[in-house]
Amino acid sequence: MLPVEPEFIPARAVAARAAPALAILELPGRQGVGFIVSPWGYLVTNLHVVAGAEMVHVVLADEQLVEVEEVIALDEKRDLAVLRLPTQDVQAMDLAPDAHPGEGDSLYILLPAGAGMMGLMETRVHAVQVLDESLTFLELEAALPEDASGGPVLDASGALVGVATCAFADGRPVTIVIPSRYVLPLLEQPGSQPISALAMARPAASRQRHVPTHPLSLLEGCATDAVEEVALAIMHAIQLGAPTYNRGDPEGCYRLYARTAARLIQERSDCPGAQGALRDGLHRCTQLADADERAWALRDTFDGLLQVIDRWLQAQAAFARMAAPKSYMQ
Incomplete structure (x- = not known):
């Protein structure tokens, strides 16, 4: 037993x-x-x-x-x-x-x-x-x-x-x-x-998220430092925007997200793929009349970028380990 x-x-x-x-x-x-x-x-x-x-x-x-x-x-x-x-x-x-x-x-x-x-x-x-x-x-x-x-x-x-x-x-x-x-x-x-x-009786419908799935090639040619800085800026925006939304201010949350997206588009020419994804997110917002929907549209944009950045950084680390010189004990 x-x-x-x-x-x-x-x-x-x-x-x-x-x-x-x-x-x-x-x-x-x-x-x-x-x-x-x-x-x-x-x-x-x-x-x-x-x-x-x-x-x-x-x-x-x-x-x-x-x-x-x-x-x-x-x-x-x-x-x-x-x-x-x-x-x-x-x-x-x-x-x-x-x-x-x-x-x-x-x-x-x-x-x-x-x-x-x-x-x-x-x-x-x-x-x-x-x-x-x-x-x-x-x-x-x-x-x-x-x-x-x-x-x-x-x-x-x-x-x-x-x-x-x-x-x-x-x-x-x-x-x-x-x-x-x-x-x-x-x-x-x-x-x-x-x-x-x-x-x-009908339970409240769950919010349908539309988080884009990007290929790793989106970040092709980007330096690791630049990619990490983009991720930090997005995470900081979410840390500020989510509590604003939860306090009942979706418009304030959207504006904070939009300012972050616009700043990254202007400053991060070293990450053209990220710029393009953020432009797509802002363009989607122009087609939405409701502040709540705009806030979630940009949150989806941010989450999609964070996901591909995480995968890209893992791939870069794996490649670095494979390329590192190996020593063998005799």
């Missing part, structure tokens, strides 16, 4: 404590996950899992099949739904609204594994993303199956830190976590709505 590695023991314990509160949501043509957060049958899941449904059946951990009776709260901005089940004294998870996992922290996602079994996905926080002043979420390293959206996310201590959500960014699926602190106020809302409220 192989020895059990110590790092797997906490994960097993986390899963064992949380498993009784896991629930599978069955809807026509699709499936999702939810979890119980109160002994009165309050269940949390993603709004996009249940939006448009006329009926929702739930399979509890003890294989009991129940039907959702009421809608307690819906949050379209954060893609959350709280439903009430017709069952009492069920085991519930405790929310941890004060938990704030950071980049690199380990997290665990509970998800059904078929045949009544439960799976545990271990992953890490890839980044903490601030969408605006009303929503901060975690982007994870692992890819979550789409039918596992709405599941609970726990930290190494077993604290419930949020809701696992399948989303899309730059046209690719990503796994994010909606933090528990956004769930707690929904549980405290007075009253309820009939299940028919789901038929009209």
